[in-house]
Every structure is written in C-alpha cells, then in structure tokens.
Amino acid sequence: xxxxxxxxxxxxxxxxxxxxxxxxxxxxxxxxxxxxxxxxxxxxxxxxxxxxxxxxxxxxxxxxxxxxxxxxxxxxxxxxxxxxxxxxxxxxxxxxxxxxxxxxxxxxxxxxxxxxxxxxxxxxxxxxxxxxxxxxxxxxxxxxxxxxxxxxxxxxxxxxxxxxxxxxxxxxxxxxxxxxxxxxxxxxxxxxxxxxxxxxxxxxxxxxxxxxxxxxxxx
Amino acid sequence: xxxxxxxxxxxxxxxxxxxxxxxxxxxxxxxxxxxxxxxxxxxxxxxxxxxxxxxxxxxxxxxxxxxxxxxxxxxxxxxxxxxxxxxxxxxxxxxxxxxxxxxxxxxxxxxxxxxxxxxxxxxxxxxxxxxxxxxxxxxxxxxxxxxxxxxxxxxxxxxxxxxxxxxxxxxxxxxxxxxxxxxxxxxxxxxxxxxxxxxxxxxxxxxxxxxxxxxxxxx
DNA sequence: GTTAAAACATGATGATCATCATGTTTGCAA
DNA sequence: TTGCAAACATGATGATCATCATGTTTTAAC
Numbered sequence: 152x153x154x155x156x157x158x159x160x161x162x163x164x165x166x167x168x169x170x171x172x173x174x175x176x177x178x179x180x181x182x183x184x185x186x187x188x189x190x191x192x193x194x195x196x197x198x199x200x201x202x203x204x205x206x207x208x209x210x211x212x213x214x215x216x217x218x219x220x221x222x223x224x225x226x227x228x229x230x231x232x233x234x235x236x237x238x239x240x241x242x243x244x245x246x247x248x249x250x251x252x253x254x255x256x257x258x259x260x261x262x263x264x265x266x267x268x269x270x271x272x273x274x275x276x277x278x279x280x281x282x283x284x285x286x287x288x289x290x291x292x293x294x295x296x297x298x299x300x301x302x303x304x305x306x307x308x309x310x311x312x313x314x315x316x317x318x319x320x321x322x323x324x325x326x327x328x329x330x331x332x333x334x335x336x337x338x339x340x341x342x343x344x345x346x347x348x349x350x351x352x353x354x355x356x357x358x359x360x361x362x363x364x365x366x367x368x369x370x
Numbered sequence: 371x372x373x374x375x376x377x378x379x380x381x382x383x384x385x386x387x388x389x390x391x392x393x394x395x396x397x398x399x400x401x402x403x404x405x406x407x408x409x410x411x412x413x414x415x416x417x418x419x420x421x422x423x424x425x426x427x428x429x430x431x432x433x434x435x436x437x438x439x440x441x442x443x444x445x446x447x448x449x450x451x452x453x454x455x456x457x458x459x460x461x462x463x464x465x466x467x468x469x470x471x472x473x474x475x476x477x478x479x480x481x482x483x484x485x486x487x488x489x490x491x492x493x494x495x496x497x498x499x500x501x502x503x504x505x506x507x508x509x510x511x512x513x514x515x516x517x518x519x520x521x522x523x524x525x526x527x528x529x530x531x532x533x534x535x536x537x538x539x540x541x542x543x544x545x546x547x548x549x550x551x552x553x554x555x556x557x558x559x560x561x562x563x564x565x566x567x568x569x570x571x572x573x574x575x576x577x578x579x580x581x582x583x584x585x586x587x588x589x
Numbered sequence: 590g591t592t593a594a595a596a597c598a599t600g601a602t603g604a605t606c607a608t609c610a611t612g613t614t615t616g617c618a619a
Numbered sequence: 620t621t622g623c624a625a626a627c628a629t630g631a632t633g634a635t636c637a638t639c640a641t642g643t644t645t646t647a648a649c
Contacts, residue, residue, distance in 0.1 A: 153616055154626045162626090178480060180399040183606060196628050198608090205607065259543040260479040261397060269545040276544055309556045317536025324478040325495055326488040337528045345564075372646050373596045381596090402636060415598050417638090424637065 163201050165191040170208055171216035172250045179209055179261045179268075210267045216254050217275035221282070228286050233311075237342055240315050241335045246322050255312075256319035276312065283308040307345075314342045382420050384410040389427055390435035391469045398428055398480045398487075429486045435473050436494040443498070447505050452530075456561055459534050460554045465541050474531075475538035495531065502527040526564075533561045 169190035173182040184205060185195040202208045224236070239245060240253065249257045254275070262268045284304045318338035322331040388409035392401040403424055404414040421427045443455070458464060459472065468476045473494070481487045506523045537557035541550040 153618095153624055154614090155616070159626065178399060178483060180397060181483070184608090185606080194628055195607090196630090197626055200626055255540070255543075257479055257482075259539045260476055263476075263539075263542040264397060264400070269543065272543055273545040273549070276540065277546075277549070306556050306560070309553055310560050313533055313536035313540060313553065313557050313560075315536070316539055317532035317534070320478045320482075320535055320539060321474070321495065321532060323482040324474075324488065324491055326492040327496075330492070330496070334528055334532065337525050338532050341525070341529050341532075372594055372648090373644090374646070378596065403638090404636080413598055414637090415600090416596055419596050 162191065162193065166193070166198075166201055166208070167212045167215045170212040171254075174209070174212065175216070175252060175254065175257045176250045179258060179265065184208075206267050209265065210271060213254060213258070213262070213268055214271040214275075217271065220253055221275065221278055224279070225282055228282060233286070234343060237315070237339050241318060241339045243332070243335065246319055246331070246335065249323070253315075253319070255316050256323065259316065259320075280305070280308045280312065283311055310345065311342055314338050381410065381412065385412070385417075385420055385427070386431045386434045389431040390473075393428070393431065394435070394471060394473065394476045395469045398477060398484065403427075425486050428484065429490060432473060432477070432481070432487050433490040433494075436490060439472055440494065440497055440501070444501055447501060452505070453562060456534070456558050460537055460558045462551070462554070465538055465550070465554065468542070472534075472538070474535050475542065478535065478539075499524065499527045499531065502530055529564065530561055533557050 166187065170182070170187045173187060173190060184198055187208075188195045188198055202211070227236075245252050254262075254272070258268075259272070262272045284301075284307075287304045287307050315338070318334050322334045325331045325334070385406065389401070389406045392406060392409060403417055406427075407414045407417055417427075421430070446455075464471050473481075473491070477487075478491070481491045503520075503523045503526075506526050534557070537553050541553045544550045544553070
C-alpha cells in the first residue's frame with residue numbers, strides 16, 4: 152500500500168461500519184454502493200480497491216457487526232445477569248434504532264435468501280447460543296439436579312433467542328405503539344419467568360408467576 | 371369495463387396472488403413489476419390499469435395474503451387444537467415454502483420499513499391475536515379461576531406469536547439443518563408446554579413436561 | 590351495427606444501479 | 620530523488636427499474 156496503511160485501514164473499517172449500519176436501517180437490498188461509499192466519505196470509485204463485490208461487502212460487514220455485538224455481550228456477560236440483558240434487548244431504544252442493533256431481527260429475512268450471509272449468521276447464532284448457555288448453566292448450576300442440565304440450558308438458550316428475535320421483529324413491524332410495547336414487555340416477563348424452568352419446574356416465585364403486571368421497558 | 375368483467379377480475383386476482391407469492395419468496399424489494407406481470411401471464415403494460423403504483427400493489431397483495439391465511443386459520447380453529455396448528459406452523463414444510471407461508475416471518479423486516487404495509491400487517495397481527503385468544507380462553511374456560519383470565523389469554527396469544535415468528539425466522543436464516551430443526555421442535559415443545567400456564571399452572575401432562583424429547587416436525 | 594372506454598401490447602423515458610475504465614494523487618521502496 | 624503500485628476521483632457502460640405514451644383489441648351499451 153502506497154497510501155498510508157493506517158488511514159487506508161481506517162477507511163476500510165468505516166466502509167464496513169457504514170454499510171452494516173445502512174443495511175440494518177434500510178435493508179440489504181435497499182442500499183446502493185454509491186450511498187455506502189458516500190456515507191464513508193468517499194466517492195464510489197475506490198470501492199473495488201477494498202472489496203471484491205457487493206456480495207463480499209455484505210458478508211464481511213454483517214460478520215463485522217455480529218462479531219462486535221457478540222463481543223459486547225461476552226464482555227458484560229459476567230457483570231450483569233439475564234435480566235439486564237433482556238432489559239436492553241427488549242428495550243424501545245433497541246427496537247427504534249436498528250442501525251446499531253442486533254442483526255438478527257432486522258436482517259434474518261434477507262439473510263435467509265442470501266447464501267453468502269447465511270454461514271456467518273449461523274456462526275453468530277451458534278456462538279451466541281453457547282454464550283447464553285454457558286452463563287445460564289453457570290447460573291443454574293446449584294439449582295438444576297444434574298443429568299440433562301446441559302440439554303436444558305441449550306433448550307433455554309434457544310427459547311431466549313426465539314423469544315427475543317420474535318418480539319423485536321413483531322414490535323418493529325406493528326403500527327401501534329401500545330401493542331408494540333406490550334409485545335416487548337410481555338416477552339420480557341415471559342422469558343424471565345421461564346428461566347431456570349425445566350427439570351426443576353417452577354423456578355420463579357409464585358408471586359411473579361401470578362402477577363399480570365408488566366415491567367417497564369427501559370434499558 | 372369493456373373487457374369481460376369476469377376475466378379482468380380473475381387477472382387482477384392473479385396479479386395479487388403472484389405478487390404476494392414472489393414477495394414472500396424473494397422479498398418485496400427483490401421483485402420487479404415486469405416480473406410480477408409475467409408471472410401473471412401478462413405484459414408489463416396493463417399494470418397501471420389494475421393498480422395505482424407499486425406501493426399500492428404491495429399493500430393490497432400483502433393484505434390479500436394475510437386475509438387468506440387468517441381465514442384459513444379461523445376455518446380450522448374449531449376443528450383442531452393448538453397442537454395441530456403449531457404442528458403446521460413450525461413444520462419444515464412451512465419453513466421451506468415461504469411462497470405461500472405466513473407473511474410475518476418472511477416480510478416483517480421489510481414491512482417495518484414500509485409505512486403503507488404496516489397498517490394492514492398490524493391488523494393481521496391483532497386479528498390473529500383475537501383468534502388465538504378466543505380459542506385459548508374457550509379452551510381454558512373451565513380451568514382458569516376467573517379474574518384476569520382474559521389478560522392471561524392475551525399474554526398467551528402474544529407468547530405464541532412471538533415464539534412462532536422468532537422460530538421460523540431463525541430456522542430459515544440458519545445454514546445448518548440440524549440446528550434449524552432443533553429450533554422448530556424445541557419451540558414447538560416450549561410453546562405447547564406453556565399453554566394454559568398462568569392462573570392454573572401446568573396444563574399439559576406431567577409426562578410431557580418432564581420429557582426432554584422433541585416431537586417430529588411433520589405437519 | 591356503431592361507438593367508446595377499459596384492458597391489453599409494445600415500446601419509450603429518465604433514473605439508478607453494479608461494475609469497469611481511465612487518469613490522478615500519494616508516500617513507501619529503490 | 621525517483622519510480623511505481625495502491626488508493627483515490629471522475630466518468631463511462633449496459634442492464635434494469637418504475638412509470639408513462641401510444642396504438643390496438645375487446646365487448647358492453649346504445
């Protein structure tokens with residue numbers, strides 16, 4: 152590289168980040184290369200100095216976004232519990248700012264039709280499953296009897312992913328703020344209530360199970 | 371209309387159906403008007419004799435698809451239970467054939483960015499909620515004590531929607547058939563296990579609740 | 590039958606897209 | 620210092636898109 156390597160790498164990074172932000176905001180098919188390059192403060196020219204094709208950019212930028220989210224979750228995994236995690240994931244802020252949100256609820260539909268993006272996405276899901284599973288089995292170590300504790304943790308991790316993604320997908324697509332909020336808060340309650348269920352059924356307090364009250368959605 | 375009204379109406383219907391099928395198969399932004407017209411065995415010309423704009427077609431065709439699904443569900447609502455419904459919704463067949471599948475998992479992401487499509491989609495969700503809620507409260511009429519039975523049924527309906535959509539979205543986007551199947555079957559187990567929970571906890575048989583086995587995914 | 594307007598087909602239009610072509614700037618290696 | 624290749628900018632290219640323009644077919648109404 153004859154241009155300063157540092158700045159070139161920084162621009163490369165900027166393209167990746169702007170691309171993943173725009174993809175999440177407007178859909179993969181809804182963003183053009185000139186637009187991405189402009190957002191990265193460049194002209195459309197040097198795009199092919201940085202990437203092989205648009206397909207390559209899509210795969211790389213999504214991978215980048217997912218890696219970043221995964222790392223953020225892992226970093227705070229020890230410091231806070233599932234409740235705080237759900238507070239954030241099911242918050243209105245997360246819902247209203249897809250640009251730097253989790254890739255899954257916004258783009259899963261398009262990723263399903265994009266062969267190049269499916270593999271990194273699958274890895275993302277699997278790694279997240281492991282992360283959740285680990286923190287869950289650590290959490291319920293003393294509670295679960297033993298035996299299929301691992302299988303239960305995996306089931307719980309999948310249940311969480313499914314609930315989180317489904318809730319945000321629906322909450323975003325719905326045109327009624329009250330219903331949108333309701334989806335988020337009820338799912339929050341529901342996912343939290345179910346935690347630790349399984350072999351030792353009925354983990355949460357009866358008071359909580361009985362209560363129809365919904366928690367506030369603030370992150 | 372100087373062309374035979376019957377045939378014109380049939381063509382109109384064909385455009386709507388082909389459009390909604392293609393939208394679900396390849397995404398709203400992934401299908402062009404000429405393509406849709408060709409699928410409906412017409413040239414691109416008379417499109418604007420049938421619709422005001424592409425936006426109008428999107429809204430109308432999605433509404434059509436959702437109405438049809440909703441009617442199908444209502445028709446069979448009495449004849450079969452929640453289990454059969456989930457058997458089908460969480461089946462591999464439903465997962466692998468988005469062309470005539472439920473609109474929510476495929477298009478919710480795009481609908482969230484399409485103001486014209488949000489309103490009919492919201493109605494779809496609400497109507498489905500009512501349908502599920504009604505069948506649920508009928509189901510648990512004798513079991514639930516009373517009081518917030520209605521609220522519980524609504525919570526349950528939202529829980530079902532969230533789980534169904536999240537599961538199909540993830541199962542479609544994942545590149546690993548084993549994981550995809552696992553997401554579907556675990557969600558099936560989970561959604562069914564939870565049914566009737568709430569005031570009268572533990573609806574399903576203990577044997578089922580305890581069992582870690584997953585049901586086959588066949589519809 | 591004649592007419593007329595809706596529904597058709599063919600074929601612009603201008604915009605936008607991904608990609609490529611070509612010239613220019615840059616600063617590290619020689 | 621000089622050269623040179625990578626990274627820039629500007630500007631084609633051909634394809635495709637939504638929409639419109641124009642002429643043709645059709646049949647219901649008169």
